[in-house]
Amino acid sequence: MRKLLSGMFIGLSVNAVVGLPALAQTKPEVTLTRLADCGTQQAPTEVNQRFSDTYAYGALRIQFVFSCYLIKHGDRYMMWDTGHSMRAPLVAPKISVVDQLAQLGVKPEQIQFVGISHYHQDHTGQVDSFPQATLLIGKGDWDAIAQPKPAPGVNAAPFAHWVSGGGKVEPLPSDKDVFGDGSVIVLSTPGHTPGHRSLLVKLNEMGNVLISGDLIHFRENYETGGVPWFNVSRADTMASIDRLKKLAANFKATVIIQHDARDVSKLPVFPAAAK
Numbered sequence: 001m002r003k004l005l006s007g008m009f010i011g012l013s014v015n016a017v018v019g020l021p022a023l024a025q026t027k028p029e030v031t032l033t034r035l036a037d038c039g040t041q042q043a044p045t046e047v048n049q050r051f052s053d054t055y056a057y058g059a060l061r062i063q064f065v066f067s068c069y070l071i072k073h074g075d076r077y078m079m080w081d082t083g084h085s086m087r088a089p090l091v092a093p094k095i096s097v098v099d100q101l102a103q104l105g106v107k108p109e110q111i112q113f114v115g116i117s118h119y120h121q122d123h124t125g126q127v128d129s130f131p132q133a134t135l136l137i138g139k140g141d142w143d144a145i146a147q148p149k150p151a152p153g154v155n156a157a158p159f160a161h162w163v164s165g166g167g168k169v170e171p172l173p174s175d176k177d178v179f180g181d182g183s184v185i186v187l188s189t190p191g192h193t194p195g196h197r198s199l200l201v202k203l204n205e206m207g208n209v210l211i212s213g214d215l216i217h218f219r220e221n222y223e224t225g226g227v228p229w230f231n232v233s234r235a236d237t238m239a240s241i242d243r244l245k246k247l248a249a250n251f252k253a254t255v256i257i258q259h260d261a262r263d264v265s266k267l268p269v270f271p272a273a274a275k
């Protein structure tokens with residue numbers, strides 16, 4: 001035991017003196033860009049009927065927006081969600097994700113990873129613009145997409161390239177440290193859908209940012225534990241909200257609720273990036 005302990009201390013001290021400073025010097029810069037248009041917002045929504053299974057919100061109306069994100073890690077890129085399809089009735093973006101990336105000087109083939117919060121159409125509509133990318137998606141959602149006959153609400157069509165074996169996919173059983181240095185982590189937050197995921201991005205200047213996916217849809221929903229009746233699991237949703245709140249506290253993170261206009265405005269206006 002004494003030998004083991006002394007070995008541990010040597011390991012620790014070597015790491016402290018040599019390993020960590022070297023790692024700090026070489027860690028690539030991470031930036032987070034909120035794209036300008038991932039879907040056209042509609043009139044404010046009265047949320048009591050659909051977005052609270054306890055009908056907690058009276059006449060509250062919320063301005064929902066659609067959002068998707070580019071993460072730059074050194075010279076590597078990841079998309080988080082891909083917005084509505086350009087062919088979606090009423091809510092289609094006015095400019096495609098690919099054309100917005102072009103304004104940033106980024107070509108679609110440079111996107112190494114596409115992280116998908118969940119299988120709904122407002123988050124997956126343009127995923128087929130990135131056939132070379134590795135999909136990072138919760139296993140529960142991937143299994144639903146890859147069914148021979150996907151259930152209603154599962155937007156499987158744009159994933160055909162990956163379902164047929166033409167593209168790389170990592171169906172995630174738990175969390176995923178995307179770049180291997182802890183700076184960008186896909187988080188398991190099931191409940192809205194079986195394999196729902198959220199995202200943690202650690203930025204040098206802005207600090208840690210937690211991007212919700214649709215674990216919650218608006219601020220009041222987060223603060224009071226509101227659960228839409230169409231979520232696949234109320235219990236999983238409540239547990240995942242609890243997880244997100246504890247992560248936010250422990251990482252002192254800014255929480256960005258993807259559909260809440262008040263939240264997405266915490267990030268700089270396109271084409272500026274949070275650093």
Ligand SMILES: [Zn+2]
Nearest residue numbers: 120122123214
């Ligand atoms: Zn959504």
